[in-house]
Amino acid sequence: MTDKLPYSYTLLRYVHDVLTGEFVNVGVVVFAPSGGQVRFKVRRTMGRLKGVFPDLDRAAFMSAMASTRRALQQIAKREQDAGMFSSLVNAGDIARRALPLDSSSLQWSDCGTGVTKDLDATLDRIFERFVARYDTHARDxxxxxxxxxxxxxxxxxxxxxxxxxxxxxxxxxxxxxxxxxxxxxxxxxxxxxxxxxxxxxxxxxxxxxxxxxxxxxxxxxxxxxxxxxxxxxxxxxxxxxxxxxxxxxxxxxxxxxxxxxxxxxxxxxxxxxxxxxxxxxxxx
CATH class of the missing domain: 3.40.50 (Rossmann fold)
Structure with missing residues (x-):
């Protein structure tokens, strides 16, 4: 019998206007405390964003996503090395170290939780459900x-x-x-x-x-x-x-x-x- 890993996840949101709060999900971070396993996936393309927010500054957005990706890579490596000695509790802790909470257009959601046998497959499923599912329909x-x-x-x-x-x-x-x-x-x-x-x-x-x-x-x-x-x-x-x-x-x-x-x-x-x-x- 394969043991299931408890995990938590948080979504990265692009908030186009902080006053109205209108947002689109643009990434996911998944964390399994057992062994300090961190998985993440963030947008590398605009997808439906340009259709939803026509005045979005593409260069600024892609630059912000690249910076977030690099920060997550560093933290994932650090947590892998720490393993069971990690001091972080959930995906929100990981996310906030990569991108602290502030008034910028990139914000983290509250954490969700679950158990899984395959953390990579779970990451793909969450990303498809919350980030990529509407991409094919954006142009319509x-x-x-x-x-x-x-x-x-x-x-x-x-x-x-x-x-x-x-x-x-x-x-x-x-x-x-x-x-x-x-x-x-x-x-x-x-x-x-x-x-x-x-x-x-x-x-x-x-x-x-x-x-x-x-x-x-x-x-x-x-x-x-x-x-x-x-x-x-x-x-x-x-x-x-x-x-x-x-x-x-x-x-x-x-x-x-x-x-x-x-x-x-x-x-x-x-x-x-x-x-x-x-x-x-x-x-x-």
Whole structure:
């Protein structure tokens, strides 16, 4: 009978915005105290990251991953030499020595535990489950621009696209830039939001971010009068539907009474714009 080894593991997360907390897993460290066995695997490619965070600085990210990899290699060698005399308790201890906790974009998760007969196979399984599983689907995820494209096409068909312009809404504390807006007494601003993200936390965090933006702009009452309209794209993963509905509810509770249009309601949105533009033209 082969003895099973107790082990612990921790995930390395890339946190794109520490304020919203939206993250993607980018590595795994596994540690079996018996014999001081350390195994790790971290990203060597961008994978789905560029699709999820289009403004990610690739060079800076790859440099940070290389530094983390080198630090883990040194600690793994040290623990192998120490063997049963290792003073470290779990994978979190290993991880924090390689990359201490701070406010940077690379953060460690809480530890998980288990038992295994094959530590290398366990490392591969955890990496596949938490890091690599979405890579093949990243290119298929809708972006904000993908959500807006059919709106623009409908507007062009009705000769309305030229009515929209860029607008920055300035408040005392913050400002929001909108690519699509027009004025009819007050500014009507339109923002496409794709919620075709990788997990529920990311979906809700994106909605909370917009709730925060709008709240900051109107906080002191100095912003121009404006009406927000969100055009939202649903996640492709059916299991994230509840998070998507929660995100919509968060947007609807934002200041200035936003209207939220889903992808099946685009004709209604464009008809509303057409009616308002026609009425505005007739009144002038």
């Amino acid at each position: 995820r809708k972006t904000d621009e993908d959500v807006w494209r059919p709106v623009r096409q409908r507007l062009e068909e009705r000769d309305l696209a030229q009515c929209l312009q860029e607008k920055s809404i300035q408040g005392g504390l913050d400002a929001i830039f909108f690519k699509h807006a027009w004025k009819n007494g007050k500014w009507h601003v339109y923002e496409p939001l794709s919620f075709d993200l990788v997990d529920a936390d990311g979906i809700k965090s994106k909605a909370r971010e917009w709730l925060g933006h709008l709240s900051a702009v109107v906080a002191d009452g100095r912003a121009e009068d404006f009406k927000p309209h969100f055009i939202v794209g649903a996640p492709s993963d059916p299991s994230l539907h509840d998070a998507y509905r929660t995100a919509i509810a968060i947007l609807e509770r934002a200041p200035n009474g936003p209207e939220v249009f889903e992808e099946g309601e685009l004709d209604a949105l464009v008809t509303q714009i057409e009616d308002e533009v026609r009425a505005h033209r007739q009144s002038h």
